[in-house]
Amino acid sequence: MYHVAYFFDQLINGITLGATYGLIAIGYTMVYGIIGMINFAHGEIFMIGSFISLVVFLILGLAGGIFLPLAIFLVLVATMVFTAAYGWTLERVAYRQLRGSPRLAALITAIGMSIFLQNYVQLLQGARNKPLPPQITGSIKVIETTNQAGQAYVVSLSYLQMMIIVLTVVLMIVFTYLITRTALGRAQRACEQDRGMAALLGIDVDRTISLTFVIGASLAAVAGLIFMLRYGATDFFVGFLTGIKAFTAAVLGGIGSLPGAMLGGLLIGLIEVLFAGYFNLEYKDVATFSILVLVLIFRPTGLLGKPDIEKV
């Protein structure tokens, strides 16, 4: 019974962590799909999202006494909007000129942007870790059992975890609707297939790509908010590792594939938590990196990606 309980505990943790990765991974995969570049600075957008959510929380805290769900909703909207501004600017300032240039030039630019944003936030907000007291408290007990030592072991599902899962699922549904059923989604998919042709057919390619960055950044902002609530702290460096893991998720799911990004995020979250829970906490990042390397070597198309035939 204890083992089942422990596993269940890990499972919930993995799923909530995976939700974060999945939300960020969508940004990577969408940008890769549409302009074929690895937006290395996307992790920094996530980091900025976490900072902005912290700022909004603090503002609301100063305002005081707002009904909690309303407060969360306000934070969510504000974070998405202001982070999206960063996503939009990133594309406009740094990437637009590089469309069609070699992949490595685009990647180096993105790395430069990533370093720039990291230090921008560090200079503005300081290098110290910024803690936020838990905002959503309370939980429901799921399983009560005893561990090997005979102590009580309670597995509970906190309201925070429930909120994260519900929020992610709702966002994913909205997002899927956006991509598969709306004119914007059609334009986006058309640009993915052939940008030149899409432009000839009257699609505003610049606007579509900008919107892709805006959507990706808003989802990363939500991930930043979730991160802030889950860990209760952020600093200027969180984007780096989380970004790489989310990129791993996108690669595992098959880069360019949206359901793949969600699946990959979930899997990476689960793998990380289960590896830490059952094998070795210290090497959990090595486990994720190994997955990245192995997937790229043996199955570069990932789980759900389209095969990429070498054209001669």
Next chain:
Amino acid sequence: MAVDRALVRRRGILIELGATALVVFALTISLVGFHIKDVSGGLSLELRYIDVMSAVIIAIIGRGWLILVRHGHYWWVSVTATLTATILIGSLIFGGAIVQKYLPFKAGLLQWLLAIVSAGFAVGSAIRGVRKRNTTPLTAEGLASFAEDTSFMDWVSAQVQRSSVWIGAIIFLFAAVFPFLPGVNLRYLDIGVLVLTYVMLGWGLNIVVGLAGLLDLGYVAFYAVGAYSFALLASPDSPLLQELGWTQGISFWVCMPFAGLMAALAGVALGFPVLRLRGDYLAIVTLGFGEMIRVTLLNFYSLTKGPDGISKIPPPSLLGYSTEARMDENTLENTTEFHTALDIPFDQSHTTILLYFVILIMALATNFFTVRVRKLPVGRAWEALREDEIACRSLGINPTNTKLTAFGIGAMFGGFAGSFFATRQTFVSPESFTFIESAVILAIVVLGGFGSQIGVVVASFLLIGLPEMFRELQEYRMLFFGGSMVLVMLWRPAGLLAHREPTIRLYDGKCAGKAEAAAR
């Protein structure tokens, strides 16, 4: 109709200015406008509305100038920008003067930056005014259109490359006498050692990135392998030597080649499975490797002593003579001190001077290798692979092996530099080998220009030497690194001083010109 058009244009300009202001406001209000402060018992917010306002105003002025330039009002821009630059610089120079009081910001560096940008606007628009050209280099599009007109930078790069023998000789002579110049104290000597370390790392990475076109984001991994291999053999503190029961480390001159070899082996071992990957995937995988090695160093306590690191790494000896002061009778039993052998008074700087010349020679060896190898078939094959891998395969070049040699050799030089780092610091720990370190080396290569040897020297001096000399720049160093990487990629994607000279010529330089002319 003409009136209408002017109205529409004016409205368009207003919308453009408004949109700029709005975007800058949205960007700055969240992170610039609110400063999260640590106070006892939690966090609080400090409102920095003045900074936001200045950012918005600066953005509007800048955009306004751009619009004016676009519409051909070069002289307006030139005059106002000159005025602004004068006010900014004037207030900087005459510190407490009247102007300073009315400026909304105090940060000196920002003010310098704005002054430089204004001056740039002034000069740029004046030039355009004279030449009646309708391009602005200060937006992304302008930058690209400016890049098309790179004849000037191309010319500079080509001249630098062609006269590299002279420039190289001058730099070398300067570097050789630098420690003995009057006014060079220990601090400058230390900075010189540091800059040369990065020059060597840059040259090493240039083999991989510049020649073979493989973007290695985990170069620091090989630096780390070199440093740790060296530390494990050279330090009496090393868990490996303690396990073997040795009380004394092995000599620098034995350990260094070994460290290079270990790094090269690591390069080959890591490179073999991944070198068939496409460029950007390869980059990410090497980044993963870099982090994996760092995490392993951090947690493999029995070998690396984890976060505690390995200390007591001795500096190199010169022909068996130690330049260190005798501190521990036990470990330095059999060594003679350098200063007693030469019968000169002991000086603390002897060790640093020795280190300086060691790294100078190591860096020159790297340079010699790179220059030489470019003219050999393997170097040409690296460059060909960078240009077109598929064509290379059709010519019978083994892409995996060729890339592997580049990767391994680059790693080897990284390992040499790592062993030098260990002996200089006398201490290694995993925190010296983060991704940031890889990014710094990459920034040097990118800024200097892929494949440009002199570019790496210039970039190391700019990116490492200057911030070391002016401590107040230190804080902005990484911001500048990131920003300059982006700007260089937008402006000159091949790097600032990138220019490729042919590795072999049929006609000597002058005749080639004639042949070109004849062919046209």
Next chain:
Amino acid sequence: MTDQVIPYRTDNAPLLTVEHLTMRFGGLVAIDDLSFQASDEEITAIIGPNGAGKTTVFNCLTGFYKPSVGRLTLEREGRPPACLERMEGFRIARDAQVARTFQNIRLFPKMTLLENVVVAQHNKLMKASGYTVRGLFGLGYGKEEKKAVDMACYWLEQINLVDRADDYSDSLPYGDQRRLEIARAMCTEPVLLCLDEPAAGLNPRESSELNDLLTFLKDEHRIGILLIEHDMSVVMKISDHIIVLDYGKKISDGDPDFVRNDPSVIRAYLGEEDRPAVVGDDGGRHD
């Protein structure tokens, strides 16, 4: 369709034998059970409508794709036959001496013409430089490099570009780039040269120069040439042997006269209706 094919007869020794070559991409069959032979000192052309699988045949031959089924054997005098289907791409070029050019030219654009043709002699020069070790110290490498440059110059002279040897290859006009690619392939000293649409985008004068060059390669350097081409004026004039593909299947195989009048070829090119027009009829006019 395939059953009525009459094998092409020649006195030259067989160089390349393709047996039952099949290439599938997922559900798509790009080449279906293709067999043919190309002989030494002959120009063998592979023609067919767009999407017939011609380039795929080349990619299988030169190791870019692994064929799903089939045997590709290269026979050379005094050497054991090479099984191309089992070899990696670069080995096919290095050990089996099969060189190729590409439909969309693949030069090294930022390298000079001379460097392009010297890189092609990589393996020879690697050995000469003692796998870099000796070369680093300049021991005995200079002489070999000089020989390589002489050979490079010879080929640059053959394509009339020796004057521009020190120019970057991306500064060349299109037609010259095509010829440079052929010169570069010849520098690998091949026994079989595979040319993928060498006349595409050439003007009539350039394509007649190309004809001369190919005939020269065949007669003077005694190599076999495998040629994919749409330009019938080139194909009909210089080929000794033509293979026609349609939807990955061989529909005709013979000398130019035979193929020109083969009803199945006419059907493939012009549709089912039997019309008096013949394939390569513009080639005929050029004669």
